[in-house]
Amino acid sequence: NDNxxxxxxxxxxxxxxxxxxxxxxxxxxxxxxxxxxFAGDVRYSxxxxxxxxxESETGEVLLVSPLDYETTQEYILTLTATDRAVPPLTxxxxxxxxxxDYNDNSPVFVDATLMASVREDTET
Numbered sequence: 001n002d003n004x005x006x007x008x009x010x011x012x013x014x015x016x017x018x019x020x021x022x023x024x025x026x027x028x029x030x031x032x033x034x035x036x037x038f039a040g041d042v043r044y045s046x047x048x049x050x051x052x053x054x055e056s057e058t059g060e061v062l063l064v065s066p067l068d069y070e071t072t073q074e075y076i077l078t079l080t081a082t083d084r085a086v087p088p089l090t091x092x093x094x095x096x097x098x099x100x101d102y103n104d105n106s107p108v109f110v111d112a113t114l115m116a117s118v119r120e121d122t123e124t
Contacts, residue, residue: 001035001039001083001085001087001088001089003033003034003035003039003083003089004083004091005031005032005042005081005083005089005090005091006031006032006091007030007031007079007091007093008030008031008032009029009093011093011094011096012027012029012079012093012094012095012096013095013096013098014027014061014095014098015097015098015099015100016063016098016099017067017100017102018068018099018100018102018104019067019102019104020063021063022063022064022065022066023062023063023064024062024063025060025061026061026062026063026097027060027061027095027097028058028059028061029044029054029059029061029079029081029093029095030059031044031059031081031091033089035085038084038085039084039085040083041083041084042081042083042084043056043057043081043084044057044058044059044079044080044081044082045079045082046078046079047077047078048075048076048077048078049075049077050064050065051064051065051067051072051075052064052075052097061079061095061097067099069099069100069101069102070105072099073098073099074096074097074098074099075095075096075097075099076094076095076096077094077095077097078092078093078094078095079092079093079094080092
C-alpha cells in the first residue's frame with residue numbers, strides 16, 4: 001500500500017436550491033487509488049455538517065436534512081477518501097456547497113397601520 005487515494009479535483013464546488021428534497025444527490029466526488037486489491041478500494045466520509053452525508057462506496061453527496069437559505073447560505077465540508085489497506089491511507093479535500101434562495105417567504109409589512117395625506121385638490 002504505497003499509494004494514497006487521489007481526488008479528481010483539489011476542491012469541489014456545488015450549489016443546491018433550498019427547496020431540494022431530502023435524499024437528493026447534490027454532487028458526486030471521485031477518488032482513485034493505484035494500489036491493487038483492498039489497498040486500491042476507496043471509501044468516502046464527510047465531516048462538517050449534519051445536513052449532508054456521503055454514500056461511502058459511490059461518493060454521492062446527499063441532502064439528509066432540509067435546507068433553509070435564511071439560516072445558512074454556505075457549507076464548507078471536508079471529504080475524505082480512505083483506502084481499505086491495513087494501515088489505511090487517506091486524502092481529504094474541501095467541498096463548498098452554496099444554498100440558493102427559493103421564494104418561500106411572503107412580504108411582511110413592518111407597521112400594521114399605514115397613514116397618508118392627500119390634498120383635496122390633487123389631480124388623479
